[in-house]
Amino acid sequence: MIFLQTVNTTGVSGVLFFGTIGMLVLTIGLIVFIIFHQRKVIRYQMQLQHMEQEQQKMLLNASIRLQEEERQRIAADLHDDAGPLLATARLYLNENLVNLDKTTQLQSIYNAKQIIDDTIQLIRNISHSLMPxxxxxxxxxxxxxxxxxxxxxxxxxxxxxxxxxxxxxxxxxxxxxxxxxxxxxxxxxxxxxxxxxxxxxxxxxxxxxxxxxxxxxxxxxxxxxxxxxxxxxxxxxxxxxxxxxxxxxxxxxxxxxxxxxxxxxxxxxxxxxxxxxxxx
Amino acid sequence: MKSFFIITSYSIASFASDQISGWLFVIDRSSAAYSVQNAFTLIEYSLFALLIYLEIHNKRVKKIVLFLSFSFYCTCIYNYISSPPHFDSLNVTLESILIIAYCIYFFFEQINIPRITFIYAFPQFWITAGILIYLASTFFLFMQADSLTREARRGYWIIAILSQIIRNVLFIIAFLTKKHKENSLDKFDNQSIYTEF
The missing domain is CATH 3.30.565.10 (Histidine kinase-like ATPase, C-terminal domain)
Known part of the structure; x- marks a missing residue:
C-alpha cells in the first residue's frame, strides 16, 4: 500500500508496463522450464527403463541358453553312456539265446546284470544332478x-x-x-x-x-x-x-x-x- | 470433472460480473459496480483456490491453503466494511499473490511425480497455466488500478482484456485435451493423478 501511495501517475505507466512484461516473462519462463524439465526427466526415465529391459532380455537369454546346455548335457549322458551300456547288455542277452553252453550263459547273464546295474547308477546320477x-x-x-x-x-x-x-x-x-x-x-x-x-x-x-x-x-x-x-x-x-x-x-x-x-x-x-x- | 465444473462456473461468473459491473458504470452507479467487482474477487479466489486445493496432495500444504484462504476472506470483509466501495487493489493483489503461489506449488508437486506422460498432455496443466498467466499479467494493473484515473484505467484495461483472451484460449486447450483423452484408447493414461478428468 505504501508503494501504491508513493507512486505518482507519471511513474505508473512505466511500473505498470515493465511490471506486466516482467511478470509475463517470468510466468512463461516458469512454464517453459517445467515443460523442458519434465521432458528431460521422462527421457531419463525411459532410458533407464530401456536399460532395464535390455538387462531382462539378457538374463532371459542366459536362462534359456543354460536350459539348453543342461538338456544337451543330459542328452549326451543318455546317448553316450546309457545308450551303449544298454546296447551291450542287449548283445549279451542275445548271445545268451544263441549260445547253449551253460557256463557261458551264466557269464553273459552276469555281465548283462553288471551293465544294467551300471546303467541304473548312471541314470541315478543324472537324476541326482537334476534334483539332489x-x-x-x-x-x-x-x-x-x-x-x-x-x-x-x-x-x-x-x-x-x-x-x-x-x-x-x-x-x-x-x-x-x-x-x-x-x-x-x-x-x-x-x-x-x-x-x-x-x-x-x-x-x-x-x-x-x-x-x-x-x-x-x-x-x-x-x-x-x-x-x-x-x-x-x-x-x-x-x-x-x-x-x-x-x-x-x-x-x-x-x-x-x-x-x-x-x-x-x-x-x-x-x-x-x-x-x-x-x-x- | 470437478475441475471442469469449477472452470465453467468461473467463466460464467466472470462474464456475468463484467457485464453487470459494466452496465452499472454506464448507468452511473459506481459504488454498486465496485461492490460487484469486489464480490467477484472473492468468487474468483474461492474457485481458483478450490481448483488447486483439489489437485494438490500434500496435506500440510492443504491446511496452509485453508488457513490463508480464511485470512484472505477476513481481510476482504474488513476492507469492504472499513472503506466506501471502490476498486480494492489490495484484495486483488493479495488474491494474485496467493493464487500464483498455489499454482507454483502445484507445478512443483507435479514435476516431482514420476510419470511417463508429458505434463502438457493433461488438461490441468493448461488450466493452471491459464490462471498463472492471467494473474501474473494483470498483477501490476490491478495493484495500481486504485491509484489510476478512470480514463487511464480505461486505457490500460486492454492488458486485462488480452490476459483474459489468453486465459480463455488456454482453458479451451484444456477442454480439447480432455476431449482428446476421452477419445484416446491409451488406457495407461488412467494411471495418472488426473483421474477425475
Missing amino acids: PTLKNFGLESAVNDLFQKISGSGSMNASCRFHDYRERLHADQELIIFRVIQELVNNILKHSNASFIHLTQNLSGNKLYIRLHHDGRGITQADFDKLNKSNVGLGLKNIQSRLKLLHGRIYFEKDISQTYYKVTIEIPRIEEETIAPQI
Whole structure:
C-alpha cells in the first residue's frame, strides 16, 4: 500500500508496463522450464527403463541358453553312456539265446546284470544332478553339507560350511534356487579361482537370510560382476542374477579388508510362497 | 470433472460480473459496480483456490491453503466494511499473490511425480497455466488500478482484456485435451493423478 501511495501517475505507466512484461516473462519462463524439465526427466526415465529391459532380455537369454546346455548335457549322458551300456547288455542277452553252453550263459547273464546295474547308477546320477535327493528330503543345510563334503573328499580343495541359524526350512522352491546359486558359485570358484579353500556360512538377520562364501583364490568384485552382467559373457553369473531375482534376493561380490580373501554374500528376504514363480 | 465444473462456473461468473459491473458504470452507479467487482474477487479466489486445493496432495500444504484462504476472506470483509466501495487493489493483489503461489506449488508437486506422460498432455496443466498467466499479467494493473484515473484505467484495461483472451484460449486447450483423452484408447493414461478428468 505504501508503494501504491508513493507512486505518482507519471511513474505508473512505466511500473505498470515493465511490471506486466516482467511478470509475463517470468510466468512463461516458469512454464517453459517445467515443460523442458519434465521432458528431460521422462527421457531419463525411459532410458533407464530401456536399460532395464535390455538387462531382462539378457538374463532371459542366459536362462534359456543354460536350459539348453543342461538338456544337451543330459542328452549326451543318455546317448553316450546309457545308450551303449544298454546296447551291450542287449548283445549279451542275445548271445545268451544263441549260445547253449551253460557256463557261458551264466557269464553273459552276469555281465548283462553288471551293465544294467551300471546303467541304473548312471541314470541315478543324472537324476541326482537334476534334483539332489538330500535337498528334497533333508533340506538346504544337508544338501550344502553334502556338496562341500564331496568337494573336500576329492582332495583338491578344503571346503567347509556352517549354518548358524537354519532351524526353520525355507520353501522347497526357494531352497532349490539357493542351492543352485551356491552350486554355480562353487563351480565358478572351482573352475576359475585356483583357491585352496572355500568356506560357507549362513546367518539370519531380521527377515533376511545371509549366505556368505569365502575363498582365497582369484575372485571378482561388484564392479566386475556388474560389468559381466551387462556384457554378453558370464552366462553363469547372469543365471545367478535371474535366479536371485525370483527370490527378490541380492548378491554382493567384494574383497576382504585384508585383501586376502574374496567374499560373496547372498541376501534373501523371507518371502511368501505364492510370490515365487512356480516354474523354477 | 470437478475441475471442469469449477472452470465453467468461473467463466460464467466472470462474464456475468463484467457485464453487470459494466452496465452499472454506464448507468452511473459506481459504488454498486465496485461492490460487484469486489464480490467477484472473492468468487474468483474461492474457485481458483478450490481448483488447486483439489489437485494438490500434500496435506500440510492443504491446511496452509485453508488457513490463508480464511485470512484472505477476513481481510476482504474488513476492507469492504472499513472503506466506501471502490476498486480494492489490495484484495486483488493479495488474491494474485496467493493464487500464483498455489499454482507454483502445484507445478512443483507435479514435476516431482514420476510419470511417463508429458505434463502438457493433461488438461490441468493448461488450466493452471491459464490462471498463472492471467494473474501474473494483470498483477501490476490491478495493484495500481486504485491509484489510476478512470480514463487511464480505461486505457490500460486492454492488458486485462488480452490476459483474459489468453486465459480463455488456454482453458479451451484444456477442454480439447480432455476431449482428446476421452477419445484416446491409451488406457495407461488412467494411471495418472488426473483421474477425475
